Amino acid sequence: MKVQVKLFARARDIAGADLVELELPEAASVADLRTALAEEYPAMAPIAERLLVAIGTDYATEEQVLAPHAEIACFPPVSGG
Amino acid sequence: MKLTREPIDYTALTESVRSPAAGAVVLFLGTVREMTNGRRTLALDYEGYAEMAEAKLAQLEQEARERWPVVNVAIVHRLGHLELGDISVAVAVSCPHRRDAFEAGQYLIDRLKVLVPIWKKENWDDGTTEWVHPGIEENATNLPPFQGPETPVSR
Numbered sequence: 001m002k003v004q005v006k007l008f009a010r011a012r013d014i015a016g017a018d019l020v021e022l023e024l025p026e027a028a029s030v031a032d033l034r035t036a037l038a039e040e041y042p043a044m045a046p047i048a049e050r051l052l053v054a055i056g057t058d059y060a061t062e063e064q065v066l067a068p069h070a071e072i073a074c075f076p077p078v079s080g081g
Numbered sequence: 082m083k084l085t086r087e088p089i090d091y092t093a094l095t096e097s098v099r100s101p102a103a104g105a106v107v108l109f110l111g112t113v114r115e116m117t118n119g120r121r122t123l124a125l126d127y128e129g130y131a132e133m134a135e136a137k138l139a140q141l142e143q144e145a146r147e148r149w150p151v152v153n154v155a156i157v158h159r160l161g162h163l164e165l166g167d168i169s170v171a172v173a174v175s176c177p178h179r180r181d182a183f184e185a186g187q188y189l190i191d192r193l194k195v196l197v198p199i200w201k202k203e204n205w206d207d208g209t210t211e212w213v214h215p216g217i218e219e220n221a222t223n224l225p226p227f228q229g230p231e232t233p234v235s236r
Contacts, residue, residue: 008130009200010212047217054198057136073130073198076214080127080134080158080199081111081170081190 001026001068008075011051014043031062037074047076082138084129086161091171098153103175105182109190111170113163121206127160127169130198137197141189149185150176156189158199
């Protein structure tokens with residue numbers, strides 16, 4: 001299945017795009033997404049384990065399964081304030 | 082609870098949480114600091130994931146209300162290009178008594194910094210820029226790890 005992933009901050013800079021499309025197996029998890037991002041963008045690999053993943057407006061767990069049309073976002077640790 | 086690209090009117094924000102029910106109003110302002118670990122900042126650029134940031138700010142309000150007798154709370158975070166001394170975030174909270182107001186204010190800004198999807202990018206005075214991502218090593222310049230003054234120098 002194809003999923004669209006919003007990227008922010010350094011993750012977006014590395015990918016060179018604020019929205020990327022990835023091909024994932026059906027019922028892929030957040031952990032699978034992390035792996036796919038690191039493979040698609042090797043420069044993302046060093047920070048892949050530290051990326052935060054959100055589905056909708058909530059943080060997702062590693063085991064959470066991705067739906068094809070889920071609103072997915074991926075970004076490094078936040079630094080507001 | 083909102084994001085803005087305009088300067089934050091913290092006076093109006095503070096007024097918005099005042100109430101006869103509250104004997105204490107606490108205002109926290111985060112401002113752009115010049116020096117960080119000996120390096121000089123020229124400016125900061127803030128970016129946010131707006132929909133999620135606003136949802137998380139609403140969640141913070143809920144969390145604070147579950148823990149303290151909050152009368153009113155208002156938080157504004159600025160995005161975009163900020164110069165030294167500019168206000169990046171304002172947290173205003175009112176409670177019947179000061180201890181609760183101080184604690185709630187501290188809780189809100191501490192939680193904001195780990196939960197709300199907003200990022201700052203340093204514009205250093207040497208011309209480099211660098212996203213601030215706690216826990217991830219810097220990318221602009223890979224400085225050697227800091228050696229404490231007690232560390233013997235190997236020859």
